[in-house]
Amino acid sequence: MRKTSYDSKMPKEKPELSDAMKKKLQGKTFEKNPIKGTKFTIAISSAKGGVGKSTFATNLALALSKCGCKVGLLDADIYGPSLPKMFSINEKPKSDKQNLIPIMKYDIQCMSIGFLTEEETPMIWRGPMVTSAIKTFTQKVDWNGLDFIIVDMPPGTGDTQLTFSQEIKMDGVIIVSTPQEIALQDVKRGIRMFDKLGVKIIGLVDNMSHFIGDDGKKYPIFGEGGVKKTAEDFKKEFLGEIPIDPEVGKQGDLGKPIVESNPENKISKIYLDLAKKIKSNYF
Ligand SMILES: Nc1ncnc2c1ncn2[C@@H]1O[C@H](COP(=O)(O)OP(=O)(O)O)[C@@H](O)[C@H]1O
C-alpha cells in the first residue's frame, strides 16, 4: 500500500492525554461537603406531597431533642416552606457577617426560606436559584454544635434532592409515605433515586396508616400494608406506622407539634421511640 506523507508524519503510539482531558473523560465527580456545625444530616423525603413529611420532620426533630440530642431543622422545601407555620416563627433570622443565624425555637435551631419572605408570597424561582438557596442554607448558616440536622425535603425527585445527594454529605434518609397505591408508586421512584445516588435509606415510615374510631375499630383509610410491603420488596427497613390523629394536624397548625404540646400522647410516644432508635444507630 502506498504510504501517504500524512501517515509518515503520524506518531506510532497514541499520544498521552493531558490531565485536564483525562478529567473530562471521567465525567463529573461531585465533592460531598458536610454541613458545618453538625455531626449527622438526616433527610425526610417522599416523592409525593401531602403525605406528612413536614409533620414527621418537625416531630422527629423535637423527639430527638427530648432524647438529649442537639438538633437543627432545615426546611428545604423552597416552594412550600412549612416550618414558619408549624413552629409558629414570625421573625427574620439575623446575620453575622456573611452567615445567617438560625432561629431557636423549642430548643431547636431552625432555618427556612419562609423566615425570609412574606407568608403568602410565592417563590417564583427556576431550578438554579433553588440550588443556590440550598447551598446558602447548608454552607452559610451558623449551625452550632449539633448532633443532627433534620432536613425537611420538598416532594419529588428534583433539584433539591439532587443537590443534597450529590453535593452534601448526607448520613441517611427516611422515606415517609401513606399506604395509598398512588403514593407508593412515587416512593418506589424515590427509593431508586437515593439508591442510584448512593444515599443510605434508613427506612420507610407508614404515615396516616389507619384511623382508630371512637368504637375502637381500626379503619385503614388509605389501604393497608403497602408501605411495609414496599420496604420488604426493596430490602429496606420498615420503621413503623403512625396512625391518623386529628390532634397531630391540629397541633401542627397551631405551631406547636404534638411531641412538644403533648409528649404523653400515643403518637408522641411513637415519635419518641423512633428517635431513640435513630439516636442509637448513630451514637
Ligand atoms: N399522622 C397524622 N395524623 C393526622 N394528620 C396528619 C398526620 N400526618 C400529617 N398530617 C396532616 O397531613 C397534612 C399534610 O402534612 P405535611 O406534613 O404538610 O405533608 P408534606 O410535608 O408531605 O406535604 C397536614 O395537614 C398535616 O397536619
Ligand SMILES: [Mg+2]
Ligand atoms: Mg412539607
